[in-house]
Amino acid sequence: MPIGVVGIVMLLVVPLPAALLDFLIAINIVCSLMALLICMYVKRPLDFSVFPSLILVLTLFRLGLNVAATRLVLSDGYAGKVIDAFGHFVISGSLVIGLVVFLILIVIQFVVITKGAERVAEVGARFTLDAMPGKQMAIDADLNAGLIDEAEARRRRADVTAEADFYGAMDGGSKFVKGDAIAAIIITIINLIGGFTIGMVQQGLAPAESIQKFALLTIGDGLASQVPALLLSVATGLIVTRSTGTGDMGTEVITQLSQQKAALQIAGGAAIVLGLIPSMPKLPFFIVGVLAFVAASTIAKRDAKAALAEAIAPAPAGPAPDPTETLLEExxxxxxxxxxxxxxxxxxxxxxxxxxxxxxxxxxxxxxxxxxxxxxxxxxxxxxxxxxxxxxxxxxxxxxxxxxxxxxxxxxxxxxxxxxxxxxxxxxxxxxxxxxxxxxxxxxxxxxxxxxxxxxxxxxxxxxxxxxxxxxxLLGREDVRSLVDTLKRTHPVVVEELTPALLTLGEVQRILQALLDEGVPIRDLARIFEALSLKAKQGSDLDGLVESARVALGAAVAAVHEQDGVLHVLTLDPLLEHSLADALRPGELGSNLALDAGTVDHLVTEASTCLARVEQAGLQAVLVCAPSLRAPLRRLLKVALPRLHVLSYSEVSSHARIETIGSVKSVHALAS
CATH class of the missing domain: 3.40.30.60 (FHIPEP family, domain 1)
Structure with missing residues (x-):
């Protein structure tokens, strides 16, 4: 495109051969025709947003061709076969016919099409700019109401801005079309005067011969440039008068006209009546009237089929979903x-x-x-x-x-x-x-x-x-309800004894979540509920309830950590275990170990060293301790050593094969 624009500018100063001028005139006519057809096929004006700039380029192209043709006409008396055809074949070689046709094209383009398109573009630009704040507020309202997301809001704002820019540019582009029509009149007058003068003064022709030679070429040049100019003017009028639709112009015209059956019938009847007037040619009016009635009949049959299909169509499955329900679902x-x-x-x-x-x-x-x-x-x-x-x-x-x-x-x-x-x-x-x-x-x-x-x-x-x-x-309250209902079908007494008499469903959920958090399966729900029923009569302490469930499961808890049928365990040094038992303090969320930072650091370091030594040997081990220490000790070590599971003596006492492979020493034991 930049090269083409530079080439157009060169047309104004560089002489062209007649053959190349014919080729460029053909390109000019085809480009203008393409612009007209695109304006008819686009679904909305913004789909052809480059059109205002295209108007300027094509107008400049056409004026460059006018200058090049004028140079050839005045210098050689010949400007190519295209202009010669327009000057002799199109207007039959008659100067009077050429001037009349040229003036008619000028009137159509300048007075009717260009003037109307300019006014529509000006009003469209003004109304679009005035409507911008309201459209922006409507987009913000839809966004705040949740009807559209942020991406859709940005797209709509961009469309509003592009629409305002487009109509503003079309308001200026229509001025180019208007100026082109005025320039065509002035260029034609200058060419007539210049050609007449050159023919008489330089070439020694008689006045009649000079006018016959140069005037026909001038009129041919004017017609060759006014045809694409007229096409571009019509395209400008079409694009500024289009409203946003769902189809191209031809489809919308046929769709909307085919909805007016009565109008077609009345128009067909009027055409037949006009054919009955004396001295009127009957055949054309009768043919048009019959075609209108046929079209109306076709529309009537189509509407009847549509009504029948709608009548026999199955009823909708139900009312449209309520917006609130849709929002809640999302x-x-x-x-x-x-x-x-x-x-x-x-x-x-x-x-x-x-x-x-x-x-x-x-x-x-x-x-x-x-x-x-x-x-x-x-x-x-x-x-x-x-x-x-x-x-x-x-x-x-x-x-x-x-x-x-x-x-x-x-x-x-x-x-x-x-x-x-x-x-x-x-x-x-x-x-x-x-x-x-x-x-x-x-x-x-x-x-x-x-x-x-x-x-x-x-x-x-x-x-x-x-x-x-x-x-x-992932264990929700509804999931617990489903587990309890399933267990109730096979063990109704166990469930009725525990919930809701002793524990609520929420408390049962907390216990099951605590078991899962410690890697304990909850498949044997009947045994868990039996243990909870006994312990819940003594109190609702979470740690105590969890420990009772773990002890009831017994070997099932330890079996998870077996390796080739052997449970490898780490133990606590007796002095360390005794000091930890003395540090137990009750709390709202269970017992805790009240230890100083140095003791905690030593305990974590020793446990980590023992676990690393075991893992290097390719083994998997658990730490065993007294039942009262198990829960608080696990909470203490969980953050630093999530891989180290803590079991109580009660959970491993019935296990057949136990192998002690290490011990966590106390500070005093290390010193000695």
Missing amino acids: MRVDALELVLAADLVDLVDTSSGGDLLDRVRALRRKVALELGLVLPPVRTRDSLDLPMSTYAVRISGVEVARGMAPPGQVLALGDNLDGLPGRATVEPVFGLSSKWVPGELRAQAQLMGATVVDRASVLITHLGEIVRSNAPR
């Missing part, structure tokens, strides 16, 4: 969400082999059998806000974890992965060194000793770990 926070980036949707697309939803269902069953917790439905959806290849897990609307699953790649786990191309990362569950490698290198990675895991398995393993670590948050 406000609902899902207990568990899995959000996928746009390029991870293939994981849930069964047509492309995605089985993520089946794996999620399998995970729910596995967690239910392991922990006794029935997970809420996992809402899986995509999001454009996430970075590509990323997934996120949300609990109660809050993101708790995020991971990667690049399409077309697999995760290789191992230590010697430098020879494989890909992106190094850390496995999200176990923290192992790993690398995302292309799927076609799976066999090569396995040959190098790496464990290869597909994307869906990585995601499901991560989701399973998140679910287990956040199991207490």
